[in-house]
Amino acid sequence: MSLDPIPPRRRRRAFDWSTAAIAAIAFAAAAAVYWRDGAEHFLAILSGDLMLFGEMLPKVLAGCLIGAFVTLLLPRELVARWVGHESGFTGLAVAALFGFILPGGPITIYPVACAFLAMGADAGAVVAFITSWTLIGYTRALVWELPFFGSDFVIWRIVEALPLPILAGLLARIAVRAGLARMGDRA
Amino acid sequence: MTIAIDIMLWLVVAALGFIAVLRGRVLLNDGARDGVVEFIHLLPRIAIGVVGSGYIAEVLPKALVAPWLGPESGLTGVIIATLGGALTPGGPVVGFSIGAAALKSGAGAPQVIAYSTAWALYAIHRLVMWEVPLMPARIVWLRAAVSLPLPFIAAAAAMVLAKP
Numbered sequence: 001m002s003l004d005p006i007p008p009r010r011r012r013r014a015f016d017w018s019t020a021a022i023a024a025i026a027f028a029a030a031a032a033v034y035w036r037d038g039a040e041h042f043l044a045i046l047s048g049d050l051m052l053f054g055e056m057l058p059k060v061l062a063g064c065l066i067g068a069f070v071t072l073l074l075p076r077e078l079v080a081r082w083v084g085h086e087s088g089f090t091g092l093a094v095a096a097l098f099g100f101i102l103p104g105g106p107i108t109i110y111p112v113a114c115a116f117l118a119m120g121a122d123a124g125a126v127v128a129f130i131t132s133w134t135l136i137g138y139t140r141a142l143v144w145e146l147p148f149f150g151s152d153f154v155i156w157r158i159v160e161a162l163p164l165p166i167l168a169g170l171l172a173r174i175a176v177r178a179g180l181a182r183m184g185d186r187a
Numbered sequence: 188m189t190i191a192i193d194i195m196l197w198l199v200v201a202a203l204g205f206i207a208v209l210r211g212r213v214l215l216n217d218g219a220r221d222g223v224v225e226f227i228h229l230l231p232r233i234a235i236g237v238v239g240s241g242y243i244a245e246v247l248p249k250a251l252v253a254p255w256l257g258p259e260s261g262l263t264g265v266i267i268a269t270l271g272g273a274l275t276p277g278g279p280v281v282g283f284s285i286g287a288a289a290l291k292s293g294a295g296a297p298q299v300i301a302y303s304t305a306w307a308l309y310a311i312h313r314l315v316m317w318e319v320p321l322m323p324a325r326i327v328w329l330r331a332a333v334s335l336p337l338p339f340i341a342a343a344a345a346m347v348l349a350k351p
Contacts, residue, residue: 022316026239033242049241053234060233061226062196068222069203072214103195107233110321111225127330134307139192144279148287157300160344164337171333
């Protein structure tokens, strides 16, 4: 078995502007709530959100671990062949299938998607993957939608949404190939 | 239910870890370390995103679009629903409870599907607060851009294939 080259590390900046902007907006909104609604409501929201954050942590960690292991275990050639630029319709279908079956929360999918991107999946496959999880991911539907809409509605909605992830992936590829979106090599 | 998903998720992690061990102990260590490093890098971003989005959801007016989304509202209703979905802040609880409330108050199923699909795919608030911190920005915007027509397609399919 040939040795795979070490997968490139994604470049990391310790501080980035988008996070800073989001922090600023969050801080402003928090201040507005405190000023408008008082300390008690402010703290109620804070504790609710912290609980949500705490619930998410195991899922995020699992997502990061899955992403890390998949990066190390899957040979780049395999990923590039199955879901890279040249993978065609099959690549989109594979990506959509993974999106359907991947368990986890909304946060889990992004580290995994990043890992696939760094390993050679093309933008279209990543878009198909995320769109698939978002619209037809079965754990997402089970946990979040079912309680609100009931199984009939959810199943009907999902069946109708089945072609959408592949469509989104196709549109993304067309956009990239038409030069409408610039994709550098950096992940 | 959430526990079941956690278990499934960690079973996947365990399976991957096991495969890594089969290939060599160093792969397991590398994978675990890389995953944890990534996790720690993400933590402050996620914390800001989750806590911040709670406050932002409080501050933004929750537009109740139910009166505008009846079954007869057709394409206009779908457009309004899509816009509402994109603008709805907050997590799944907010998004789905508005959708379910709209359905119960007489909104048409295609309109509610447009709303849910738009909210799921490109709620602006979530794009900015959750996705951009975690993904390369150009992928986020590419995905949002190609997803723009999807709520309309879903609503059209819903109109054609009437709900059983």
